[in-house]
Amino acid sequence: MKSSVITFPGSNCDRDMDVALKKFGFKNKMIWHADAELPKSDLVVLPGGFSYGDYLRCGSMASKSKIMQSVINFANSGGMVMGICNGFQILVETGLVPGILLRNKYLEFICKNVFVKINDKKNKYFKNLNNKVLEFHIAHNEGNYFCTQDQLKEIEDNNQIAINYCDENGKIEDQFNPNGSIKNIAGIFNKEKNVLGMMPHPERMIDTSLSGEDGSLFFKNLINNLK
Amino acid sequence: MKISVIITLKKDVLDPQGKVIHQTLDGMGFDDVNEVRQGKYFEIDTKETDNDKAKAKVKEMCKKLLANLVIENYKIIDPK
Numbered sequence: 001m002k003s004s005v006i007t008f009p010g011s012n013c014d015r016d017m018d019v020a021l022k023k024f025g026f027k028n029k030m031i032w033h034a035d036a037e038l039p040k041s042d043l044v045v046l047p048g049g050f051s052y053g054d055y056l057r058c059g060s061m062a063s064k065s066k067i068m069q070s071v072i073n074f075a076n077s078g079g080m081v082m083g084i085c086n087g088f089q090i091l092v093e094t095g096l097v098p099g100i101l102l103r104n105k106y107l108e109f110i111c112k113n114v115f116v117k118i119n120d121k122k123n124k125y126f127k128n129l130n131n132k133v134l135e136f137h138i139a140h141n142e143g144n145y146f147c148t149q150d151q152l153k154e155i156e157d158n159n160q161i162a163i164n165y166c167d168e169n170g171k172i173e174d175q176f177n178p179n180g181s182i183k184n185i186a187g188i189f190n191k192e193k194n195v196l197g198m199m200p201h202p203e204r205m206i207d208t209s210l211s212g213e214d215g216s217l218f219f220k221n222l223i224n225n226l227k
Numbered sequence: 228m229k230i231s232v233i234i235t236l237k238k239d240v241l242d243p244q245g246k247v248i249h250q251t252l253d254g255m256g257f258d259d260v261n262e263v264r265q266g267k268y269f270e271i272d273t274k275e276t277d278n279d280k281a282k283a284k285v286k287e288m289c290k291k292l293l294a295n296l297v298i299e300n301y302k303i304i305d306p307k
Contacts, residue, residue, distance in 0.1 A: 057295055064292065093295070100297045107243050146240065148297060180241070 001026050001226050003043040006071065008033045008062045013048035013084065013201065020203035021045070024219040033065040042226050043080045044071055046087030048139075048201060058101065058142045059089030068094060080124060080226065081195045085140055088187070088197035097190050097197045098155060099147030104140070105180025111139040113212070114178055116163040116186045116200055117170040123193035124225045125162065133170045134163075134214040136200030138178065138186075143199040145181035145188070155188060162187035162196055228273055230285045231304040232293060235266040240298045269293060278306060 003026040007014045014030065021028040021043075029039055033051075038044060052061035062068070068090075075081045075096050083091035091097045104110060115133050118126045147155065155161060164184040166172045177184045179199075187198025205215030236242050242264050249263040271288070275281040282303055289301040 056292070060292065060295070098297075100295055102241065102298065103243055105241070105243060107247065144241075146298060151297070 001042045001223050002040060003028045003045060004031045004038055004041040005029070005045045005047055006031050006033060006067055007047070008049070008051035008065060008090075010051040010053055011047050011049035011086070013086075013203065016201075016203045017045050017047045017084070020206045020215065020219055023206060024216070025223050031067060033062065033067050035067050036070065038067065038070040038074055041074070041079070043082065043222075044074060046071070046081070046083040046090050048085030048087060051086055051090065054142070057089075057093065059086060059091075059093040062086075062090045063093035072096065075190070075195050078192065078194050082125070083195075083197040084201055084203070085138075085143075085199055088199055089142065091195065091197040096195045097188050098151045098160075099145055099188065101140075101142045101199070102144040102146045102180075103142050104144050104178075109139075109141045110143070110178050112137070112178070114138050114186070114200060115166050115168050115170075115176070116198075117166040117172060118163055119161045120159050120189070120193070122159075123162075123189060123196075125193075125196050125222060127221075127225050129217065129221045131214070131217060133166060133168060134202075134218065135168075135205065135212050136202055136214060137204040137211065138200050140179070140199055143179040143181065145179075145185040145199075147182065152182060158191050160189045160191065160193070161185055162189050163198060163200070228276060228278070228281050228306050230271045230273060230281055230306050232269040232271065232285060232289060233266060233302045233304065234269070234289075234294050234299050235302070236264055237298055237300055267293075281306070
């Protein structure tokens with residue numbers, strides 16, 4: 001399985017993602033934002049970080065970079081595209097997934113482990129995962145998912161919510177919402193569910209001695225689903 | 228020609244920064260403020276000399292980059 005991680009100026013989770021993808025069997029290539037063409041890939045990842053210093057709106061500049069037109073075409077033809085954290089912010093700015101990520105409700109940068117409940121398993125990202133709840137890491141200032149009422153209705157009608165913030169038992173409540181996101185949304189799909197944007201970092205949970213193993217479960221399952 | 232654009236958050240979008248500014252103003256004694264909403268202001272100096280054409284281009288810039296229409300409105304100010 002071939003993957004591509006796009007590096008933007010200011011990306012800082014690109015190499016972590018590279019390590020994670022390779023650990024679980026992907027042949028990964030790092031792709032520079034100014035390149036025009038994507039190499040043949042089974043998965044494209046937009047990594048976390050602070051592309052273009054978060055100028056204007058997080059992800060807005062990166063969403064216009066040269067490589068993004070290829071990424072958009074790839075996604076529109078059914079290719080798997082995953083945006084993590086700043087990558088999620090870039091995805092919403094391209095319009096590949098609906099909504100936007102606002103400043104966290106209480107204005108603080110949040111860096112901690114959270115639990116997320118998988119809302120939908122009829123997709124290649126979470127299909128066949130035994131767990132209902134995963135423990136991932138979040139580190140962001142703008143993770144407060146927002147969309148219009150019309151968009152929310154569409155998202156819910158199409159079952160596009162991927163994961164919600166919850167407690168360790170999967171209870172989705174306000175008190176487990178770290179950033180003020182509508183409906184505790186931590187990640188969403190596009191309609192076809194080949195594009196996934198999420199704030200949590202699975203690539204930070206791939207080593208039991210350093211963090212946890214729920215990221216390992218995610219990546220192992222993902223590569224099996226793509227085979 | 229210089230064209231100005233003001234970008235504001237839509238009514239139903241939470242503006243925590245505006246809220247904190249409001250609270251601070253309140254604490255400073257400006258206690259008659261109802262609400263504060265924070266926005267963005269741009270000055271775009273363009274080579275275009277035709278007023279209408281320039282405004283049309285800036286409108287396109289707003290839609291494509293300067294504003295995110297999910298949460299923001301934009302207002303183009305007539306050049307003087």
